[in-house]
Amino acid sequence: MSIASPANHGSAWRERSIVPGFGISFGIIVTALSLIVLIPLAALVLKAASAGPADIWALASSPRVLGALRLSFGAALLAAFVNLVFGVLIAWVLVRYEFPGKRFIDAAVDLPFALPTAVAGIALAAIYAPNGWIGSLLAPLGIKIGYTPAGVLMALIFIGLPFVVRTVQPVLAEMEAELEEAAALLGASRWRTVWSVIVPPVLPAAMTGFVLAFARAVGEYGSVIFIAGNVPMVSEIAPLLIVIRLEQFDYAGAAVIGVLMLVLSFIIILALNLFQGALRRRLGHV
Amino acid sequence: MSVLLQIDNAARQFGSFAALKGVSLAIEPGELVALLGPSGSGKTTLLRLIAGLDFLDGGRIAFDGVDGNALSLRDRRIGMVFQSYALFRHLTVRDNVAFGLRARPRQERPPSAEIDRRVRDLLALVQLDGLEGRFPSELSGGQRQRVALARALAIEPRVLLLDEPFGALDAKVRKDLRAWLRDLHSRTGHTTVFVTHDQDEALELADRVAILHQGRLEQVGTPDAIYDHPATPFVCSFLGETNRLPVEVQGGQAWLDDQPVYAASTTNVIGPADLYVRPQHLKLDRPDVSPLAGVVEFVRRHGAIRRAEVAIRGLSKRLDVDIGGEIAPSHGERVGLRIQKAHLFAAA
Amino acid sequence: MSDASLAADALPVGRPTGHRTVARGESAVVRVVLIGVGLGFLALFLALPLAIVFLEAFARGWGAYRAGIADPDSLSAIQLTLLVAAITIPINVVVGIAGAWAVAKHEFRGKSVLVSLIDLPFSVSPVIAGLVYVLLFGAQGYLGPFLKSQGLQIIFALPGIVLATLFVTFPFIARELIPHMQALGNADEEAALTLGASPWRTFLMVTLPNIKWSLLYGVLLCNARAMGEFGAVAVVSGKIRGLTTTMPLHVEILYNEYMSVAAFAVASLLALLALVTLAAKTFLEWRYADEIVATRRH
Numbered sequence: 001m002s003i004a005s006p007a008n009h010g011s012a013w014r015e016r017s018i019v020p021g022f023g024i025s026f027g028i029i030v031t032a033l034s035l036i037v038l039i040p041l042a043a044l045v046l047k048a049a050s051a052g053p054a055d056i057w058a059l060a061s062s063p064r065v066l067g068a069l070r071l072s073f074g075a076a077l078l079a080a081f082v083n084l085v086f087g088v089l090i091a092w093v094l095v096r097y098e099f100p101g102k103r104f105i106d107a108a109v110d111l112p113f114a115l116p117t118a119v120a121g122i123a124l125a126a127i128y129a130p131n132g133w134i135g136s137l138l139a140p141l142g143i144k145i146g147y148t149p150a151g152v153l154m155a156l157i158f159i160g161l162p163f164v165v166r167t168v169q170p171v172l173a174e175m176e177a178e179l180e181e182a183a184a185l186l187g188a189s190r191w192r193t194v195w196s197v198i199v200p201p202v203l204p205a206a207m208t209g210f211v212l213a214f215a216r217a218v219g220e221y222g223s224v225i226f227i228a229g230n231v232p233m234v235s236e237i238a239p240l241l242i243v244i245r246l247e248q249f250d251y252a253g254a255a256v257i258g259v260l261m262l263v264l265s266f267i268i269i270l271a272l273n274l275f276q277g278a279l280r281r282r283l284g285h286v
Numbered sequence: 287m288s289v290l291l292q293i294d295n296a297a298r299q300f301g302s303f304a305a306l307k308g309v310s311l312a313i314e315p316g317e318l319v320a321l322l323g324p325s326g327s328g329k330t331t332l333l334r335l336i337a338g339l340d341f342l343d344g345g346r347i348a349f350d351g352v353d354g355n356a357l358s359l360r361d362r363r364i365g366m367v368f369q370s371y372a373l374f375r376h377l378t379v380r381d382n383v384a385f386g387l388r389a390r391p392r393q394e395r396p397p398s399a400e401i402d403r404r405v406r407d408l409l410a411l412v413q414l415d416g417l418e419g420r421f422p423s424e425l426s427g428g429q430r431q432r433v434a435l436a437r438a439l440a441i442e443p444r445v446l447l448l449d450e451p452f453g454a455l456d457a458k459v460r461k462d463l464r465a466w467l468r469d470l471h472s473r474t475g476h477t478t479v480f481v482t483h484d485q486d487e488a489l490e491l492a493d494r495v496a497i498l499h500q501g502r503l504e505q506v507g508t509p510d511a512i513y514d515h516p517a518t519p520f521v522c523s524f525l526g527e528t529n530r531l532p533v534e535v536q537g538g539q540a541w542l543d544d545q546p547v548y549a550a551s552t553t554n555v556i557g558p559a560d561l562y563v564r565p566q567h568l569k570l571d572r573p574d575v576s577p578l579a580g581v582v583e584f585v586r587r588h589g590a591i592r593r594a595e596v597a598i599r600g601l602s603k604r605l606d607v608d609i610g611g612e613i614a615p616s617h618g619e620r621v622g623l624r625i626q627k628a629h630l631f632a633a634a
Numbered sequence: 635m636s637d638a639s640l641a642a643d644a645l646p647v648g649r650p651t652g653h654r655t656v657a658r659g660e661s662a663v664v665r666v667v668l669i670g671v672g673l674g675f676l677a678l679f680l681a682l683p684l685a686i687v688f689l690e691a692f693a694r695g696w697g698a699y700r701a702g703i704a705d706p707d708s709l710s711a712i713q714l715t716l717l718v719a720a721i722t723i724p725i726n727v728v729v730g731i732a733g734a735w736a737v738a739k740h741e742f743r744g745k746s747v748l749v750s751l752i753d754l755p756f757s758v759s760p761v762i763a764g765l766v767y768v769l770l771f772g773a774q775g776y777l778g779p780f781l782k783s784q785g786l787q788i789i790f791a792l793p794g795i796v797l798a799t800l801f802v803t804f805p806f807i808a809r810e811l812i813p814h815m816q817a818l819g820n821a822d823e824e825a826a827l828t829l830g831a832s833p834w835r836t837f838l839m840v841t842l843p844n845i846k847w848s849l850l851y852g853v854l855l856c857n858a859r860a861m862g863e864f865g866a867v868a869v870v871s872g873k874i875r876g877l878t879t880t881m882p883l884h885v886e887i888l889y890n891e892y893m894s895v896a897a898f899a900v901a902s903l904l905a906l907l908a909l910v911t912l913a914a915k916t917f918l919e920w921r922y923a924d925e926i927v928a929t930r931r932h
Contacts, residue, residue: 014742018339018359019823020833022740028732029808032725033751036800040766041758043776047769086675093672097665105673107916111680113855114908114915116862118882119901122889123683126690126898133686158679190660219759222864222882226889239761243869246765251774258762265757339824360830372821376843385839386829441829 044262047255059256064232065241068257071149072238073264076217079156084210087164088202094165095172109166112159117222124155125226147229152237155223160213167209171201200283207276211269218265290315290477291336291445295345298331305331307501308345313445313479318471320488321481323498324524329481330369330449332498336479337364337447349444360390365443365476369450371434373422379433380405380418386441408436411470428459439476448480452487464491485525489513497521519631522562529568529605531561532633540630543600545577548625558633565593565606567627570615576622580605582615596621687905691898702888702896703903707876711884711900717792718880719860722799726856727849730807735841737808738815739823749812755804763801764869767794790872795880798866803856810852811845818844847922851915858911862904 014022048056059065094106112120128135128146135146145151175198183193221239228235238261245254291313298306306328313319321329334340336347338359347354349362374382383405387396396404409415412432422430431451438446451467452460468491471478482488488495489509496506497520505517516522523530533540533547535555540548548561573579580598587593592614595604607623615621660668692699702708733752737745755763769775771788781788788794822844826836842849864882871878879887881904888897 013744014740016341017740017820018341018827019739019820020827021735021837022742025732025735026740026742028729029736029748029752032729032732033748033804036797036804037754038751040770040801041754043769044762044766046776086672089668090672090676093669097669099669103916105676107912108676108680110912110915111684111908114858114862114911115684116864116882116901116904116908118864118885119687119862119904119908120683121864122885122897122901123686123690125889126686126894127682133682158683161679215757219757219762220865221759221761221868226886239759239865242759242761242765246768246869249774251769251772254765255769258759258765261759262762269757337824337828339828359827362828363830364828366825366828368821368825370819370821372825374822374826374840374843385826385831389826389829389831389835389839437825437829 044255044258047252048259051252051256055252056256059253060260064236065238065257065260067233068236068238068241069260069264071152071234071236072218072261073268075149075152075156075237076214076220077268079153079160079217080210080214082153082157083160083164083213084206087161087209087213088168088206091165091168091172095169109162112161117159117220118226120158121155121223121226124151124158124223128154128227146227147231147235149228149235151227151229152224152235155227156217156220159220159223160217163213163216164206164209167205167212168202171205172198175201203283204276204280207272207279211272211276214272215265215269219261288315289313290317290350291479292348292351293332293336293345294347296332296335296342296347297344298328298335298340299343304501306335309498309501309503310345311496311503311506313477315477316475318468318478318491318493319480320492320495321479321498322483322485322488322495322524324483326500327498328501329483329498333447333449333479333481336445337366338362339366363441363444365438365441365446367431367434367438367446367448367451369453371422371430371454373430373433373437375422377421378418379409379414379420379422379425382422382433383408383436383440385437404440405436408440411439411474412436427455428463431455431463439474443476446476446478448478450482451480452482452484460487467491489525497524499524516562516629519560519562519634522629522631526564527606528562528564529603531563531601531605533559533561533630535559535630540628542578547578548628548630550630553630555630555632560631560633561625561628562631563605563625563628565608567625568605568607569624569626570594570607570609570612571622571624573620573622576624578623578625579620580623582617582619582621585609585614585617594621596623598623684905687898687901690894691902693898694895698895699899699902702893702899705896707879708884708896708900710876711879711881712903714792714795714879715861715881718795718799719857721796722803722860723853723857725800726803726807727853729804730811730852731849733808734811734815734845738812739820752808753805755801758801760802760863760865761869763866764798766801767797767870789870790874790878792878794870795867795878798870799860799863802863802866803859806856806859807849807852810848810855814845814848815841847918851918854911854914854918858908861907 051059090109094102094109125132125146127133128151130136130139130144130146132146135144138145145154179197180193183197184190188196219239221237221243224237225240228237228240230236230240238257242254242257242261245251245257289312291311293309293311293313295308295310296306297304297308309328309332311319321332323329331340335342336354338354338357342355349357354362374385377385384401387401387404390396395401405418406415409418412435414429414432414436417425417429422433425433431454435448452463455463464487480491492509494506494508495512497504497512499518499520505512505521507515512521513525516525522528531540531542531547533542535541535550535553535557538549538551539546540550540559540561542561578598580596582594583597583604584595585592586595588608592609594607594609594615596607597604605623609615691702733748736742737749737752768789770777771781771794772778773782773789775789788797822840823836826840827833831839861880862882863880864886867880868883868886871880871883873879873883873887875887881900885897885901885904888894888900
């Protein structure tokens with residue numbers, strides 16, 4: 001029997017549904033998305049392109065821009081890695097062990113999501129500046145954190161801290177006790193059980209958290225500028241360069257750096273996601 | 287008799303999957319009809335099409351002669367009991383049941399005293415008096431199901447639709463609710479269509495059973511008619527346990543290995559065929575007089591009866607034979623089998 | 635039919651996970667070390683900065699603290715921050731519900747693209763979020779001359795601050811609602827519609843009560859970000875004292891002018907906001923865990 005489809009697929013791209021309101025809700029979200037996000041971002045690309053290839057290249061290859069990009073991306077990756085290690089550890093401790101104040105600490109992990117970045121920034125500066133709470137203790141030892149790239153790293157660790165914890169926690173919590181019990185009954189040592197039963201499902205989730213922490217850290221501004229010292233070529237981050245260009249009314253230059261940042265971070269996030277996909281397949285996830 | 291719900295050639299396609307391939311069915315007022323089939327047979331799709339929750343790709347569904355496409359959901363007046371019940375969790379039992387009445391446009395809405403009275407009557411009907419103030423989360427599964435039913439009945443539906451009404455309940459509750467629903471239907475007389483994958487449920491409850499398989503209607507009829515006279519091999523094997531014997535039909539006899547095992551005089555099947563025999567229609571006989579003989583390999587208890595598994599030479603599957611009052615054969619004993627009743631279908 | 639038989643099918647009780655059993659334990663030493671390292675890390679990175687904010691704010695006593703906040707510029711910064719939140723949150727609620735409704739309740743091609751685009755602001759630097767509006771509406775921006783001829787000011791004024799805040803908070807509410815509405819499915823809406831309810835009544839009486847806690851959760855996170863946003867707002871505000879400085883910007887100005895106590899005093903208000911947000915969020919997660927299917931990645 002042949003099936004004619006007259007009424008049903010009224011438009012090819014949308015399934016007809018009895019639930020109303022598609023037109024108006026889709027209209028609102030697309031309009032808002034275009035006005036608030038997409039058109040402004042298009043203006044950014046347009047402005048950057050208006051600079052012309054020669055100027056773009058000159059800017060992109062200038063030592064100061066390169067230094068800032070290297071610092072922003074390098075510190076973000078390093079901070080995300082620190083958060084990967086400690087995030088998995090903290091998630092493990094919060095899921096598996098009982099200790100006083102656990103619920104309170106669990107809630108506190110989200111503080112970096114809730115605390116305004118400027119507040120974090122001045123607090124970190126007050127801690128790690130050479131005359132700060134910890135900085136003054138380290139200064140006699142010749143260790144400087146505030147106003148150096150290490151300060152940038154501290155700020156980026158702070159703002160990225162919750163991501164890995166929050167992606168790994170549910171995976172650990174939902175893991176079936178039977179899996180570990182089966183491994184133990186089959187004679188595996190505790191470490192072998194951890195390695196072969198717990199790590200495979202946790203790793204992809206931890207990677208997801210890593211990517212999120214990295215994406216957040218790359219563009220971070222508020223918490224960094226107070227503690228970085230902002231020395232060109234040393235502790236100056238890429239978003240700050242954009243602000244400086246804007247203050248000099250060099251719109252095109254600011255736009256070029258902005259587009260460079262976006263393109264670089266999308267390439268890195270894409271690569272990390274591909275790696276994570278490969279990891280999932282390797283570890284037998286669907 | 288008049289037709290309340292007329293389904294003509296209903297078809298529905300999901301991407302490349304044809305969920306319904308042209309199903310026609312007429313339902314009369316007051317009938318209790320079961321849509322029976324395995325999962326993926328299209329029964330829920332058909333129910334949702336009747337309800338107006340999904341759209342036909344072909345064919346037509348009409349209510350009292352009016353095309354469903356011309357009716358809004360409100361005008362269709364369908365009382366639907368969802369498989370998950372879809373009770374509004376933030377509303378009490380009372381407000382759930384009253385929802386459809388309060389949702390009417392002002393000029394059609396009954397006064398609130400009248401709504402209260404109808405809700406009370408309905409809750410009494412489904413035996414939930416006293417639970418008006420509860421929230422769905424405070425009810426058992428069976429109670430939730432009855433709230434969903436009362437809510438659907440409140441709008442005085444033209445047709446009551448039930449999607450796997452007993453699916454989410456445990457075995458004991460299912461049995462109780464089944465009898466209760468049958469009783470309720472005979473008292474209220476609502477035209478009812480329900481979906482189930484459970485043959486016993488369909489056969490016990492329904493006035494007529496429509497069997498769906500791979501998007502097609504295989505057979506529709508009273509429980510007795512479809513059970514005793516299955517139209518297709520699928521219906522025969524879906525409605526109960528069967529043994530399948532590959533036979534050759536020649537001269538009014540079905541032959542297995544040159545032995546005439548069943549008189550096939552009333553059929554027009556000729557040549558290779560499949561003979562479907564239910565375990566209760568195989569009777570033990572003396573091996574020397576029976577054309578069908580084999581060795582008993584197992585005897586097991588099967589609920590109220592015992593069942594023997596008999597290996598027949600030339601057949602890869604053992605035959606299931608129900609043993610009633612007679613003395614059970616012992617393991618390894620050679621027995622003959624007599625086929626009392628069977629269904630013959632040309633080999634696929 | 636007896637109700638005793640109906641009461642039997644209660645909710646299934648799952649086996650608790652995440653608990654230590656014989657086969658799942660580490661030795662006490664390993665446990666103590668792991669807990670110690672984890673808590674030490676959190677103390678250094680979370681507790682210490684938070685404590686410092688209040689220690690510095692009260693470094694010269696209650697009087698200095700109050701003076702820092704009671705300063706007219708501080709008060710106007712507080713006012714502006716509240717105003718910006720009061721404008722952006724209702725917009726985000728409407729847009730977020732619309733986005734979640736379109737995505738979670740309907741099937742259409744390109745849906746995953748739309749979801750990615752809604753999430754896009756999460757992976758754009760706040761500074762760029764501000765920059766794009768300067769490029770559009772700034773004095774030398776694409777629409778700058780036109781706006782000037784009309785006597786309209788967006789950059790270095792309230793509209794710019796609102797736009798930049800909208801950009802960075804755009805995904806928050808939709809992100810909370812989409813997974814929740816997808817988990818709920820369409821059955822409740824279908825039930826309401828077959829019972830004869832109008833679309834608007836279905837939304838108000840059925841959908842909205844179902845999603846209210848995850849909506850509130852989204853609003854909470856959205857509000858925290860809207861009041862605390864720094865980078866995006868810094869770029870578009872022009873930092874005109876008493877006029878276009880929000881609380882975070884005011885903190886920066888005070889800090890750069892070496893008015894440490896005042897800076898930390900205003901910062902402590904924002905820290906309090908963060909603590910209240912965390913407490914409310916934790917309460918919602920605890921009380922309405924089933925009704926918040928959030929992804930929690932902000």
